[in-house]
Amino acid sequence: MEEIKIFAPATVANLSCGFDVLGCCLQNVGDEMLLKKNDLNQLRITKITGADLPMEIHKNVAGVAVLALLDRLGSKQGFDIEIDKKIRSGSGIGSSAASSAGAVYAVNKLLDDPFTNNELIEFAMQGELLASGNAHADNVAPALLGGFSLVRSYDPLEILGLPAPSEIRMVVLHPMIEIKTRDSRSIIKQNVTLASAIAQWGNLGAFVSALYTNDYKLMGRSLHDAIVEPVRSILIPYFDELKKLALDNGALGFGISGSGPSVFAMCQGDSAAEEVKAGYLNFLQDKEVGFELHVSEINKTGIRIL
């Protein structure tokens, strides 16, 4: 295979109770990427549409992720990378993760799969390190694996795939302000009370259990975050109003997507999701902030070949 075109999906990380360890993959929101082998022994970003991002390999998340992969293989193979960004940078739904995970996925395919998708995660994390100063895996893992992913451990890296109950719908609202993950991380306190940590791990354990038992109400009750949300939500316009609106309109739970400013409402079924969406549209019609709205199932397979 000399070239490959892929769809690299958006992802929702943290999911309230799983800061830095939990994420899920969206179905119909994502970038497209075209990768071709070249004979120049050189890795190049040849085209980026839809966003103003660096073309230099060492400054581009897809570039550094692929370099990490090629380094591990000791390969000199060259590639040309074209990226059609549809996920907005700084939106909080895994824009950098889609590029870095997509790039390593495509290169791995063009090299006849020397790595499993799970093994690709650590290369894609190099893109996250460049983008945010932190090599977190909770976006790149669900982008590569699909469904829900859990980071059991960062050292050594161990990622689990979790079940994705079929009725889950994610209503993702992106208020049109940009928050850099790097900045959004810097406001988080590096010490937390033991009491809030206990509450957090009780909820995460319960959320994982609910994924196995298809207990949608329990998923909703578990979507709580007493640690990061109180700090980050300050940066998000109308956060409290949107949360109340989503829950009043039947959402199972509501929280910040990744580092924001996007917020997610988890719903059971299409009609519940449509109600939440309609409530948002009604609320936002006279507000000055622009926004994008996505309604998506959970993408069970992750990145796919087009």
Place this chain on the structure above:
Amino acid sequence: MEEIKIFAPATVANLSCGFDVLGCCLQNVGDEMLLKKNDLNQLRITKITGADLPMEIHKNVAGVAVLALLDRLGSKQGFDIEIDKKIRSGSGIGSSAASSAGAVYAVNKLLDDPFTNNELIEFAMQGELLASGNAHADNVAPALLGGFSLVRSYDPLEILGLPAPSEIRMVVLHPMIEIKTRDSRSIIKQNVTLASAIAQWGNLGAFVSALYTNDYKLMGRSLHDAIVEPVRSILIPYFDELKKLALDNGALGFGISGSGPSVFAMCQGDSAAEEVKAGYLNFLQDKEVGFELHVSEINKTGIRIL
């Protein structure tokens, strides 16, 4: 029914990754209790064997737990309680929980089940509050429900039952020193680093997943505790040696049972458990500290009528 005799099992709480939220129930270690209705409108502890514990209702964990239940019902029914303690006080395997959970279970049966076992947990927690100064549920819940229990939330109280993979064997070693839960709690830091909290909730999420998938190796890898174990293990004689010995002899994981001094080794199957036990016996034969050893399956039903 005028009287009832029950077996109130020992429990292992915390289980490394689940401080204050996770516990499991043991099969063949526990107290026996005999409860009879009396016509005196009076709650009495009439006999305690096997331990030197207060007979006064307000100072006895079984007494305060039953009082909480009767208060909720507005009942004046009197009961005589006899307790044959076989779980040593201060051993770290839920001695106080067995008494308080056992007492409310028995009283509930004698009153024709006004409450579910799950509803009994909050009454039994009053016994834990008396014993340790903290109304934790991670021993009383598995004693009442059997199997593994997870506290999703303390406020409001919500407890989940989790699957109990049938090959799990718990090798519980009780070094004969006494650590009061109250004292053992007081040395824990009330603030933790966000990094260690993230590691903890990653492991707890993975442990819950492993219970659903019967992934014994993953259970073992998830039994880590970077928060409480480093502090509490200092109080436990030969902790590091016992941990290494258990893991070298094939245990899936090892940690402190509750607030200690008991330690548990989780093993897959009988022969693995016997190897760990033999290793302990060999190691401890020339040591000065006395000890008790229990090997148990997970008790899937909790308290039972004898």
